[in-house]
Amino acid sequence: MAKKVLMKGNEAIGEAAIHAGCQCFFGYPITPQTEIAAYMARRMPQVGRVFLQAESEVAAINMVYGAAGAGVRVMTSSSSPGISLKSEGISYIAGAELPCVIVNIVRGGPGLGGIQPAQSDYFQATKGGGHGDYRMVVYAPSSVQELVDLVQEAFDVADQYRNPVMIMGDGMLGQMMEPVEFKERQTTRNLPEKTWAANGLRGRKIHNVINSLYLKPEELEAHNKKLQQKYAEIEKNEVKYELYNLENEVDIVIVSYGTLARICKNAIKMLEKEGIKVGLIRPITLWPYPKKAFDEVMDKVKLGFISIEMNEGQMVEDVKLSVNGRKPVFFYGRSGGMVPTPAEIVNKIKEIVGGAK
Amino acid sequence: MSRIRVFTGHFGSGKTEIAINYALKLNEEGKKVAIADLDIVNPYFCTRDKTEFLESRGIKVISTPKELSNAELGTVPLNTLMVFNDKSYDVVLDVGGDDQGAVALGQFNKYFKEEDYDMYFVINTTRPFTMDADGIIQYINDIQKASRLKVKYLVNNTNLSYETTVDMILEGQKIVEEVSNRLNIPIAFTAVREDLVDELKTKFDGNVFPIKIFMLPPWRQSME
Numbered sequence: 219m220a221k222k223v224l225m226k227g228n229e230a231i232g233e234a235a236i237h238a239g240c241q242c243f244f245g246y247p248i249t250p251q252t253e254i255a256a257y258m259a260r261r262m263p264q265v266g267r268v269f270l271q272a273e274s275e276v277a278a279i280n281m282v283y284g285a286a287g288a289g290v291r292v293m294t295s296s297s298s299p300g301i302s303l304k305s306e307g308i309s310y311i312a313g314a315e316l317p318c319v320i321v322n323i324v325r326g327g328p329g330l331g332g333i334q335p336a337q338s339d340y341f342q343a344t345k346g347g348g349h350g351d352y353r354m355v356v357y358a359p360s361s362v363q364e365l366v367d368l369v370q371e372a373f374d375v376a377d378q379y380r381n382p383v384m385i386m387g388d389g390m391l392g393q394m395m396e397p398v399e400f401k402e403r404q405t406t407r408n409l410p411e412k413t414w415a416a417n418g419l420r421g422r423k424i425h426n427v428i429n430s431l432y433l434k435p436e437e438l439e440a441h442n443k444k445l446q447q448k449y450a451e452i453e454k455n456e457v458k459y460e461l462y463n464l465e466n467e468v469d470i471v472i473v474s475y476g477t478l479a480r481i482c483k484n485a486i487k488m489l490e491k492e493g494i495k496v497g498l499i500r501p502i503t504l505w506p507y508p509k510k511a512f513d514e515v516m517d518k519v520k521l522g523f524i525s526i527e528m529n530e531g532q533m534v535e536d537v538k539l540s541v542n543g544r545k546p547v548f549f550y551g552r553s554g555g556m557v558p559t560p561a562e563i564v565n566k567i568k569e570i571v572g573g574a575k
Numbered sequence: 576m577s578r579i580r581v582f583t584g585h586f587g588s589g590k591t592e593i594a595i596n597y598a599l600k601l602n603e604e605g606k607k608v609a610i611a612d613l614d615i616v617n618p619y620f621c622t623r624d625k626t627e628f629l630e631s632r633g634i635k636v637i638s639t640p641k642e643l644s645n646a647e648l649g650t651v652p653l654n655t656l657m658v659f660n661d662k663s664y665d666v667v668l669d670v671g672g673d674d675q676g677a678v679a680l681g682q683f684n685k686y687f688k689e690e691d692y693d694m695y696f697v698i699n700t701t702r703p704f705t706m707d708a709d710g711i712i713q714y715i716n717d718i719q720k721a722s723r724l725k726v727k728y729l730v731n732n733t734n735l736s737y738e739t740t741v742d743m744i745l746e747g748q749k750i751v752e753e754v755s756n757r758l759n760i761p762i763a764f765t766a767v768r769e770d771l772v773d774e775l776k777t778k779f780d781g782n783v784f785p786i787k788i789f790m791l792p793p794w795r796q797s798m799e
Contacts, residue, residue: 224701393619397735480794
């Protein structure tokens with residue numbers, strides 16, 4: 219077993235990427251993720267790999283596009299407004315079917331917003347962000363260890379499906395320090411060789427070309443259909459979630475992700491003492507969304523579901539689609555960098571449960 | 576012992592926890608205490624987050640005004656000068672991480688020349704870049720250069736957050752002792768979370784400084 223170290227979430231992202239074989243990192247500073255770039259600036263040259271601080275987020279994502287096209291493992295990171303700038307590039311990468319990992323350590327928005335923790339980029343991450351019919355796997359870890367494990371997984375998933383993968387955490391996850399272990403891991407996935415990479419002829423007769431331009435509508439539609447098939451495959455295989463306190467019947471189920479799910483777990487323990495039984499569905503993949511978790515627990519739920527978020531209710535739509543009218547769906551959220559306390563969550567749930575009884 | 580104590584270290588070494596606990600200790604000894612948050616590096620988990628609590632104990636907190644604390648100005652508060660001018664205060668300076676953070680001290684150089692100071696270097700050997708003496712010495716050199724000040728004492732603050740064990744602290748102690756011998760800088764104390772003090776004292780007879788943890792994420796704060 220490797221020795222545990224104490225790391226900031228942001229540093230751990232960098233080290234996890236290095237362990238996963240990330241060859242290039244292109245970034246640009248923005249709070250609360252700047253330590254990722256700072257860590258990579260120090261570590262990448264030590265291991266003989268590439269760190270480059272780009273002149274802008276737009277430049278960084280296009281460097282990712284190039285490196286991914288050449289077939290190497292590559293990562294970039296930013297925070298909310300920076301991800302908006304990268305969104306055009308992310309769409310190109312998805313269109314050209316290139317694997318890469320993009321980290322978003324979210325701050326409050328819209329606009330320039332603020333630097334305190336938020337989950338206000340749920341729509342941007344799961345519903346597109348960039349233009350066109352594309353999808354991107356989005357992981358939402360809730361601890362620094364899970365962050366490390368998912369960064370490593372993200373590189374494998376990206377390579378397997380030739381698709382961008384996003385790691386999304388709030389500023390708390392990026393800034394807090396927790397013990398972590400970097401396990402020697404071997405992928406269990408059968409990763410395809412990158413025969414498509416534009417890395418020279420290497421005995422081939424024709425150059426590989428990386429492209430997302432299709433001038434004939436018939437060809438573009440066929441390409442889009444092919445992408446959709448791939449996304450269906452990802453939805454079938456890559457859903458991840460955690461069920462907590464859902465072994466028996468409960469009054470209500472909280473749906474919450476990231477570090478906020480840990481605050482919700484505290485609230486659940488406090489409510490338990492007052493005789494109110496609450497379960498938790500914690501989506502680990504925000505796309506593909508864990509719809510099947512709702513089917514799994516539906517019979518155990520008396521009152522309904524409550525989506526608890528650090529935004530104004532962006533995940534509620536996915537919760538409603540998953541519940542599909544079978545139970546009521548409630549919402550509680552804080553935004554702008556305000557983090558709900560366990561007591562606030564307890565009060566909200568007592569209000570719902572009390573009103574229903 | 577000087578009136579002015581400066582806490583520096585690699586970021587994540589636990590400077591802020593030590594600085595707050597040290598200010599509280601001086602306060603309990605009946606001294607008139609000021610703590611200055613000179614962290615221009617970290618956006619979260621800073622002394623300024625505990626202003627209300629510290630002021631309720633009668634400790635003067637010098638920090639960026641609350642309405643600007645998220646503005647990332649990268650500047651030190653103007654009234655920091657107070658700590659040099661008003662000599663009735665016992666002072667704790669919490670300096671941001673690494674040499675980048677220590678640059679903030681350079682501007683006060685003329686005051687440090689006029690009045691003696693005690694600079695502490697806080698060490699956590701579970702942090703990836705300060706796991707051995709060589710790594711630690713490099714940080715000490717960088718910080719001394721950036722701050723234009725000399726480290727006078729070392730602090731062993733080896734911890735793995737909520738997974739800290741006494742054996743881990745003792746392992747860290749050996750490394751800090753090596754640094755101490757090589758640089759000829761004494762170890763001021765070994766910081767340890769209050770609940771581990773008794774166990775540590777059965778295995779260690781050095782100077783122990785019990786600390787409370789203040790920088791906690793919301794799910795680890797008391798649930799009132």
